Amino acid sequence: MADSSWRCARCDEALTARKTVFTYLGQSFTHEVLRCPKCGRVLIPPELARGKMAEVEEQLEDK
Ligand SMILES: [Zn+2]
Numbered sequence: 652m653a654d655s656s657w658r659c660a661r662c663d664e665a666l667t668a669r670k671t672v673f674t675y676l677g678q679s680f681t682h683e684v685l686r687c688p689k690c691g692r693v694l695i696p697p698e699l700a701r702g703k704m705a706e707v708e709e710q711l712e713d714k
Pocket of ligand 1 (some may be wrong): 660661662663687689690691692
């Protein structure tokens with residue numbers, strides 16, 4: 652699982668790490684994700700879904 656050489660399932664291109672801006676629940680944040688240089692498909696790591704998005708949800712509730 653620690654293998655960093657992810658490949659796009661569709662084009663078999665090596666994915667490259669790239670800073671991407673996400674917008675979630677009206678909040679935007681930047682996170683480095685793996686992206687296919689050919690088709691632009693982005694791999695969302697589970698820690699982003701669990702970490703950053705949960706963080707945004709907490710901020711919204713904490714008003
Ligand atoms: Zn691809």
